[in-house]
Amino acid sequence: xxxxxxxxxxxxxxxxxxxxxxxxxxxxxxxxxxxxxxxxxxxxxxxxxxxxxxxxxxxxxxxxxxxxxxxxxxxxxxxxxxxxxxxxxxxxxxxxxxxxxxxxxxxxxxxxxxxxxxxxxxxxxxxxxxxxxxxxxxxxxxxxxxxxxxxxxxxxxxxxxxxxxxxxxxxxxxxxxxxxxxxxxxxxxxxxxxxxxxxxxxxxxxxxxxxxxxxxxxxxxxxxxxxxxxxxxxxxxxxxxxxxxxxxxxxxxxxxxxxxxxxxxxxxxxxxxxxxxxxxxxxxxxx
Amino acid sequence: xxxxxxxxxxxxxxxxxxxxxxxxxxxxxxxxxxxxxxxxxxxxxxxxxxxxxxxxxxxxxxxxxxxxxxxxxxxxxxxxxxxxxxxxxxxxxxxxxxxxxxxxxxxxxxxxxxxxxxxxxxxxxxxxxxxxxxxxxxxxxxxxxxxxxxxxxxxxxxxxxxxxxxxxxxxxxxxxxxxxxxxxxxxxxxxxxxxxxxxxxxxxxxxxxxxxxxxxxxxxxxxxxxxxxxxxxxxxxxxxxxxxxxxxxxxxxxxxxxxxxxxxxxxxxxxxxxxxxxxxxxxxxxxxxxxxxxxxxxxxxxxxxxxxxxxxxxxxxxxxxxxxxxxxxxxxxxxxxxxxxxxxxxxxxxxxxxxxxxxxxxxxxxxxxxxxxxxxxxxxxxxxxxxxxxxxxxxxxxxxxxxxxxxxxxxxxxxxxxxxxxxxxxxxxxxxxxxxxxxxxxxxxxxxxxxxxxxxxxxxxxxxxxxxxxxxxxxxxxxxxxxxxx
Numbered sequence: 155x156x157x158x159x160x161x162x163x164x165x166x167x168x169x170x171x172x173x174x175x176x177x178x179x180x181x182x183x184x185x186x187x188x189x190x191x192x193x194x195x196x197x198x199x200x201x202x203x204x205x206x207x208x209x210x211x212x213x214x215x216x217x218x219x220x221x222x223x224x225x226x227x228x229x230x231x232x233x234x235x236x237x238x239x240x241x242x243x244x245x246x247x248x249x250x251x252x253x254x255x256x257x258x259x260x261x262x263x264x265x266x267x268x269x270x271x272x273x274x275x276x277x278x279x280x281x282x283x284x285x286x287x288x289x290x291x292x293x294x295x296x297x298x299x300x301x302x303x304x305x306x307x308x309x310x311x312x313x314x315x316x317x318x319x320x321x322x323x324x325x326x327x328x329x330x331x332x333x334x335x336x337x338x339x340x341x342x343x344x345x346x347x348x349x350x351x352x353x354x355x356x357x358x359x360x361x362x363x364x365x366x367x368x369x370x371x372x373x374x375x376x377x378x379x380x381x382x383x384x385x386x387x388x389x390x391x392x393x394x395x396x397x398x399x400x401x402x403x404x405x406x407x408x409x410x411x412x413x414x415x416x417x418x419x420x421x422x423x424x425x426x427x428x429x430x431x432x433x434x435x436x437x438x439x440x441x
Numbered sequence: 442x443x444x445x446x447x448x449x450x451x452x453x454x455x456x457x458x459x460x461x462x463x464x465x466x467x468x469x470x471x472x473x474x475x476x477x478x479x480x481x482x483x484x485x486x487x488x489x490x491x492x493x494x495x496x497x498x499x500x501x502x503x504x505x506x507x508x509x510x511x512x513x514x515x516x517x518x519x520x521x522x523x524x525x526x527x528x529x530x531x532x533x534x535x536x537x538x539x540x541x542x543x544x545x546x547x548x549x550x551x552x553x554x555x556x557x558x559x560x561x562x563x564x565x566x567x568x569x570x571x572x573x574x575x576x577x578x579x580x581x582x583x584x585x586x587x588x589x590x591x592x593x594x595x596x597x598x599x600x601x602x603x604x605x606x607x608x609x610x611x612x613x614x615x616x617x618x619x620x621x622x623x624x625x626x627x628x629x630x631x632x633x634x635x636x637x638x639x640x641x642x643x644x645x646x647x648x649x650x651x652x653x654x655x656x657x658x659x660x661x662x663x664x665x666x667x668x669x670x671x672x673x674x675x676x677x678x679x680x681x682x683x684x685x686x687x688x689x690x691x692x693x694x695x696x697x698x699x700x701x702x703x704x705x706x707x708x709x710x711x712x713x714x715x716x717x718x719x720x721x722x723x724x725x726x727x728x729x730x731x732x733x734x735x736x737x738x739x740x741x742x743x744x745x746x747x748x749x750x751x752x753x754x755x756x757x758x759x760x761x762x763x764x765x766x767x768x769x770x771x772x773x774x775x776x777x778x779x780x781x782x783x784x785x786x787x788x789x790x791x792x793x794x795x796x797x798x799x800x801x802x803x804x805x806x807x808x809x810x811x812x813x814x815x816x817x818x819x820x821x822x823x824x825x826x827x828x829x830x831x832x833x834x835x836x837x838x839x840x841x842x843x844x845x846x847x848x849x850x851x852x853x854x855x856x857x858x859x860x861x862x863x864x865x866x867x868x869x870x871x872x873x874x875x876x877x878x879x880x881x882x883x884x885x886x887x888x889x890x891x892x893x894x895x896x897x898x899x900x901x902x903x904x905x906x907x908x909x910x911x912x913x914x915x916x917x918x919x920x921x922x923x924x925x926x927x
Contacts, residue, residue, distance in 0.1 A: 338521070
């Protein structure tokens with residue numbers, strides 16, 4: 155699974171160089187700028203290479219993939235239209251829905267939905283969230299739905315907040331890191347993206363085996379791809395949309411989807427994220 | 442037994458030198474090993490300190506930010522990645538605390554959970570170099586303060602597994618022990634071999650000197666001399682020259698002993714001449730009588746009778762002298778007459794000094810001892826007694842045979858023997874000093890008795906003078922057979 159980073163980078167540069175020679179000079183010189191939250195395995199540079207290669211081929215122009223450490227940075231780039239599109243979480247999407255336009259939503263196991271998991275170490279006796287009181291708890295990101303908002307909303311329903319309920323909370327800025335924190339014992343429990351957790355079951359079985367799921371949440375809208383409202387209908391956004399929606403029909407796209415363990419990308423209504431918005435409101439009402 | 446060269450304590454040089462070599466080697470190798478090990482440990486420690494400091498420097502550079510922000514995840518992530526990046530120095534556990542010693546994160550979170558206070562027992566030597574070796578736990582403990590603008594904001598505390606270092610040290614120790622032991626054994630064997638070679642000629646010399654002291658001077662054979670180095674060959678040749686000189690002297694002494702028989706004849710000459718002259722006068726008178734009155738058968742027969750008696754006396758004297766001084770004597774058993782003959786030889790002296798001779802010859806008809814040797818001994822002792830005894834004094838002679846030996850005893854009425862002479866006679870050492878102290882007669886007597894396998898003892902005589910007691914063992918039939926065959 156893991157490859158040597160240098161080789162991957164070399165391959166990426168090689169691929170980029172080859173593409174820049176082949177591709178015809180575009181009217182719009184700027185490459186498509188596409189940002190990614192650490193919703194999935196940001197550490198997998200190989201995946202990024204494949205995604206970039208597919209997008210460049212599908213759109214017939216160069217693509218710049220942008221990653222940042224926090225959701226907030228990606229959201230800021232998107233809202234300020236410094237990128238043409240971004241794969242972000244449902245939580246920042248509803249937070250900025252006035253400035254953002256929904257481009258596409260991934261379909262995972264036949265649905266545009268996913269869950270949040272509360273996890274703890276494998277050998278621990280814990281059956282419900284109440285058993286996790288006083289823990290050191292690992293969140294993914296304060297702007298993550300599955301990695302923060304779902305658990306915060308659950309606690310809000312119990313009229314408490316994460317800071318009161320847990321002894322200490324730490325943000326690891328990555329779902330993969332939440333699993334690492336819980337597996338190593340740094341945190342006693344964590345809130346993690348159920349989709350990422352399921353993928354890790356296949357790719358990092360030993361790491362996941364050191365943990366177990368205490369509770370799986372309700373289903374929420376899968377982290378979507380959005381673009382700035384200002385660029386709505388622009389050729390750049392249309393190109394992105396077309397590339398995403400057609401991914402499952404292209405062999406390279408299929409390979410990217412296979413790596414992501416996703417079925418395809420589809421058009422969805424922003425209403426898909428209404429339950430996230432409800433959770434956001436619940437949490438705000440408590441704090 | 443062959444004498445072996447040895448030091449004063451009696452341990453042969455061939456053993457003691459290798460032992461000294463072994464002790465010296467053990468001493469040297471223990472010292473050298475100590476030096477090697479201490480150099481090894483100090484170089485290992487220096488290397489470990491360098492590596493540990495590089496590890497701490499790397500962590501410090503990355504961790505100051507997260508520690509300031511109290512970002513436990515960043516700290517953990519850094520430590521977790523460093524575990525692989527610095528696998529060579531085998532970090533067991535690294536924990537980062539804030540300035541108050543509260544754990545921000547540890548590479549082993551279960552041992553040091555977030556928010557706990559770091560056990561102060563584990564904080565070793567915070568003021569020192571930051572690296573402390575705890576050998577019994579096989580660990581090195583690192584401690585580093587995280588400082589920003591001169592203020593301490595946290596601490597890195599780490600434990601490294603140093604068992605490979607200790608294993609290397611142990612390995613080197615065993616290697617040193619094994620190689621030194623092998624070297625010591627080889628040197629000891631070499632020492633033994635060398636010393637053995639070195640002392641071999643010394644032992645040859647000892648052997649020959651020992652034999653010479655026992656009376657059998659033997660030169661070292663030329664084949665043995667040629668095998669040696671120049672120095673030893675020279676020494677051996679010198680020894681052989683000495684051996685030759687000793688043999689020559691021995692030969693001369695033997696000649697002296699032989700000559701002494703003639704010398705005693707010389708001493709007897711005048712009395713023997715007198716002994717022959719007396720009957721000769723009577724015989725000449727008888728011959729004159731026969732010339733004048735030969736016709737008278739009575740006178741003639743009485744004169745012839747006189748001549749006959751005189752000639753027989755002369756024949757006895759001559760025969761006795763011949764018996765004593767005949768060269769090429771064959772060995773034969775002793776007869777009583779052999780000793781009685783001696784009476785003829787000493788009679789003139791006895792008569793001259795009017796000595797009262799007490800003669801007791803109790804020999805059986807045949808005794809298995811060398812007759813000529815015994816005669817010589819008895820004659821020497823009798824002459825010595827006659828000379829010592831004053832006019833009119835007593836002289837006793839006794840000869841008898843016990844089942845194993847012939848015993849002869851001569852007692853005189855002389856002034857007795859000086860003590861040093863008595864000592865010389867009973868002393869077993871071959872020496873020529875007795876010639877001077879005792880006179881040639883007694884010296885030769887002792888020599889002959891020794892040749893016959895017997896012994897002489899001197900003491901006080903009942904007549905007030907000296908008493909000599911000679912014991913000569915009787916030769917057994919079997920020995921005689923062997924002698925004859927030989």
